[in-house]
Amino acid sequence: MLIESAVARELGLRDSTSRDVLSRVLTRLEGAHLLLLLDNAEHLPQTAAFVCALLEGAQGVRVLVTSRVPLRLSREREFVLGALPVPRRDSPLREVQASASVQLFQQRARAVQRDFELRPDNAQAVAEICVRLDGLPLAIELAAARIRVLPPVTLLSHLHPALELLTGGPSDRPERQRSLRATLAWSEQLLTPEQRQLLWTLGVFVGGASLADFSAVAGLPEPLALDQLDLLARHSLIRMQPAPDGEERFDLLALIREFALERLVQEGKDHGVRQRHAHHFLEVALRADAELWGARQREALASLEREHSNLRAALGWALQHDPPLALDLVAALGNFWSVHGHFTEGRHWLERALGGEGSAASRVRALSAAGEIARMQGDHGQAERLLSASLTLAREQGDTSGMAAALNLLGVLAHNAARPDEARVLLSEALPLWEAGRRDLGRTSPLFNLGRLSLYWGEAHDAVEPLSRALDFWRGVGNTHGVAYALYSLGRALMELGDTARARQLLRESLDLRRAIGDERGIIASQTALGLNAVTSGEFEAAQPLLSEALTRSVRLGHRRNIAECLEDYAAYAARVGSAAQAVRWCAAAQHLRGMIGAPAAPLDERQVDATLRHARMSLSAAAYDRERRAGTLLGLDAAVQEAQALRAISTTGEPPGNAAFRLSPRELQMLHFLAQGRSNREIAQTLGLSEKTVARHVENVFGKLDVHSRASAVAIAIREGLA
The missing domain is CATH 1.25.40.10 (Tetratricopeptide repeat domain)
Incomplete structure (x- = not known):
């Protein structure tokens, strides 16, 4: 039925099928003041022409049109009705109950289970269902109807994929509203064949796509791709969201993406589209990696983080269908995973890709990346195997850059494993190779x-x-x-x-x-050093939040050597705010962890720990000190971390024990200890393997910080503070 005839019939006009029906409708509405509602107008032919004629011929009439597609008239004013708001993940019960999408779910659930209530034990599952369904009203209604047989937690587990479950709508509704797949199929039929293909292509993107990305994978010039995306947006099938860099990104709701991928497979076009997607994002990764150590470092890291979901999708496909491409991808992404702290995920992808075929050049880089991440996670044995394999292959291939990178990382590993002489040999071999090319090797x-x-x-x-x-x-x-x-x-x-x-x-x-660049591992190091600096300066309130955040980050990354270092720094803080027992326990726990991962403390760290333990001894008896050392060894990593994070400064007004020595560095405390023993500069230099000039400079610093001018005065403070 033509739209003019439908309106004529509703206005009570007889013979609403006659040829002059439009003029009769206009005559009937002349002088009238009313609102005309045209619902679901996208499937009615000639809607735009009729509305245009109506607005010109009946000045008092206003028209409200609901449609998936705008009419594109000059007098049209669009009001986009989006999905219902969904609660934030892990929202408190009150916020979940106030969410419009959750209220709709509860209303429809009660229609099939009258006593259904939102409770603390099911609220998070209901909230997650609404999030998973993108707040789409029809999807929520269809899912809620399943409450009859599936409680919320079980229902949530069945929504991956979701379209099979979102069926069984009321029989008094049109067929297209009885299942979500039918609704989406009906919307798809409103598109041209070319537009359908583009919708399916957009389905392979995860987390959206820029215009350039979509254009490359779809094989269209950017202006034409933009026109087609605009048409899909007019059909309410895609959403546009600005990226942090201001560029528009095009995305599908999760359920529409599921439908698009389903149709892509049905049409037998998924392999070709996914192949183009994977090759395109390899190019994206290679371009970003080439800029990762230069002036555009921040932008390169941000772009890879933004496209991480697409890169995961490309890797997943490549591992199954194109292993050499997968190896190229992980080789290009190793630096990104390392800098941005994606350690566990990065190792997972690297290990899988290294199990397949690929070029020698990519294998050298992937082995180095996997070894570096293993080192940062404290898996020194595996790190050495991977880095040695990278070095061997690089030598075989004559890959100078690969040799320099592997030798450099093996040197860092030897440093971490308390093998300084070996580290110096490896780094000295790497240095001329690096200087010859003068290019960055990464971190x-x-x-x-x-x-x-x-x-x-x-x-x-x-x-x-x-x-x-x-x-x-x-x-x-x-x-x-x-x-x-x-x-x-x-x-x-x-x-x-x-x-x-x-x-x-x-x-x-x-x-x-x-x-600024999202260097998770680096943030930890800088925070712990700043925290230790604040402790040394007696600024305890400033130290605690820095150390707490660093420890939390270390645990999240699974970086065990960092955890040990954070515990040692926290111990320095504890010893100076009156928590001597905890300080001793945490030093012992850190030492035990270092032993487990094969990362003994370097002299720089040992001096700090020694200084901490000297402070702690001032407040503990010998028996108590030994007891806490044994307890720390048995404490366990999780318990030590929980204790440290629970510690707060005992006092910010009084002077903690041993205040006079607070501002001395670990090396300076060591010097004060030797002075108290009556040793000369020459004897101290011989004991520590230093020059007398270096010792004299440290002693001068000790005098300055203690505000004394003689060894006798310095020794008096050492005796008073229990350092003699």
Whole structure:
């Protein structure tokens, strides 16, 4: 029936099928003031022409049209009716109950189960159902009707996929409203064949797509792709959302995406579209990885994070259908996973891809990436196997860059495993290979790592020159990650040298840079160093939140060496705020964890722990001290972490025990201890393997911080504070 005839009939006009029906409708409405409702107008032919004639011929009439597609008239004003609001995940019961989508679910559930109530034990499941169904009213109604046989928790588990379950609507409704699949199929029939193909293609994207991404996978010029996306948006089948960079992204609701993928398979076109999708996102990953250590580092990392879901989809397909492509992908993504803290997921993809075929070049890079992530998770044995395999293959292929990267990472691993001599040999072999190409190897460079080796296993002043050179190099190439790492290490060196104020500036700058690029592992390191700096300066209120957040991040990442370091730093804090027993326990727990993962403390860390334990001994008897050491060894990692996170400063007004020695670095406390024993500078230098000049500088720093001018005065403070 034509729309004019339908309106004529509703107005009570006889012979509503005659040829002059439009003029009769206009005559009837002349001078009238009314609102005409045209519902579901998208399937009625000539709706736009009729409404246009009506508005011109009957000035007092207003028309309200519900439709999936705008009429595209000049006088049209669109009011988009989106899905119902859904509750945030893990919302409290009150917020869940107030959600419109949950209220609709409850209303429809009561229609089939009169006593259905939203309770604390089912509210989260109902909320998650509404989220899973994108707040679509029909989907929620169909799902709620299943409450008759499936309680919310069970119903939720059956919604992956969802279309098979969302059926059985009321028999007095049109067929297209009795199942969600039928509704979507009806909407699909309103599209041209070309538009249907594009809808199906959009289904392969997870988390949306930019115009450039969609254009590449669909094989269309961007202007034409934009026109087609606009048409799909007019049919209310896609949604557009601005990305953080301001670029528009096009996405499907989860249920529409499920339907689109289902239709893509039915039409036998899924392999080709997914193949184009995977190849396109390999190009995306390669472009971003090439920029990862340069001036566009922040943008490159952000783009990979934004496309992470698409990259996962590409990897999942490639592992099944194109293993060499999968290996290329993981090789390109290794640095991203490492910097942004996707350790467990990254290792999972890398291990699967390394089990398949692929190019030698990609295998070298993937082995290095897998080894680096294994090292950061404390799996040193597996890290050494993977990095050694990468080095062997790189040598076979004559891959100089791959050799330099593997040697560099093996040097870092030896450093972490308390094998400094081996680390120096490996890094020294890597250094000329790196200098020949002068290109970034990723997170670190041999020059930088040789500086760190001096910092942790030698003397801080010997570390300053190579670390400064590394900082200059990274600033020159625009590598924000490298700049932040060098600033952090220089900050640690200055702390060791007693310049806590300048150290704090460098550490704060490193933290700001690391937060800007999302370097999770780096954020932890900068936070713990800043927390320790605050402890050393007696600023306990500032120290606690830094240490707490760093420990929380370390646990989330599963970075066990970081957890041990955080416990040691927390112990330093505890010893100085009156929690000596906890300090001893956490040092013992950290030492036990280090032993389990094969990452003994370097001298830099040992000096800090020794200083912490000396402070703790002031408040504990010998028996209590030994008891807490044994308890810490048996404490268990989870219990130690929970204890540390529960600690708060006991007092921010009084002077904690041993205040005079608070501002001394671990090395300076060591010097004070030797002075109290009556040792000369030469004897101290011989004991520690340092130059007399270095010892004299440390002793001078001790005098300055204690505000004394003689050894006798310094020793008096040492005796008073229990350090003699």
